[in-house]
Amino acid sequence: MLTIGKIAKASGCKVQTIRYYEQIGLIAAASRTEGNQRLYRQADVDRLQFIRHARSLGFSTDTIKDLLTLENHSEMSCAAVDNIAREQLALVQGRIKQLQSLAKELESMISQCAHEDIAHCKILQALHEHDHCDDHKPLDV
Amino acid sequence: MLTIGKIAKASGCKVQTIRYYEQIGLIAAASRTEGNQRLYRQADVDRLQFIRHARSLGFSTDTIKDLLTLENHSEMSCAAVDNIAREQLALVQGRIKQLQSLAKELESMISQCAHEDIAHCKILQALHEHDHCDDHKPLDV
């Protein structure tokens, strides 16, 4: 059995993050020692690594919950899993397209900069001309 | 003079968002009518459009604040603006690289799927093998 600190090291998740995952129901509540400290089994390391890997691929915690539920139905077809992965890929690809469009616009703005003074700055001018640009939505990079 | 609803339409920002921008100091507090309603000038439309365009390019509100401050120093060199834009471009490009790496891994996982049952699902298996993958950080897509 492992304490939360040990399993944090073993899984690569932070202690706080593991407690957070328990709180949102992504992992089951751990058993406790007499002194109320969490105790984990080796199998929990695997589960946390799974979560970490899925998170690193951009899956939301809700989606990961779905994936973990599906894992418990080993006789089912994996079509659902396949769909989730494809949706995630589509999401990532869509995001790449958006960002490429941003990069293009930024590059074009920067290339026009003649390094003069602020009054003649092409970058600021370009930022004032929203009409002429593709109408992207506000976007966190 | 425009009410907040009018300027929202004119600028493409939402009413709530405009009040939020005032709150965080991105735009100056608007003058008010006797009945305490905000009043805007035409110039404010331009400022909001500028903000919207910059946000759509992924600039943070803090960075936009800097850009707007720079605009008031029209005699200065635009080197600072240029730097901000280049940093933003670097940020976007870095993000694209990350996402491309994710997309690649997702594609590889999906291509291995033999559409059998969950017990043999290559996608789930791949998610369990964090060791063998590039160690990306958790990432919001």
Add this chain to the structure above:
DNA sequence: CTTGAACCTCTAGCGACTAGAGCTTTTAGA
């Protein structure tokens, strides 16, 4: 037996909004 590391819970903060409750003001039509 002491000390300090690791654990516990609970709360608040991040960023950039968004949504809703509960109120007041304005505007348009009868």
Add this chain to the structure above:
DNA sequence: TCTAAAAGCTCTAGTCGCTAGAGGTTCAAG
């Protein structure tokens, strides 16, 4: 002129996935 609806107001809380800190308890090593 009256009334009803639309639009405005403030304030609070929620989103997502953590992260950090306060203030307390438990455990392990020396």
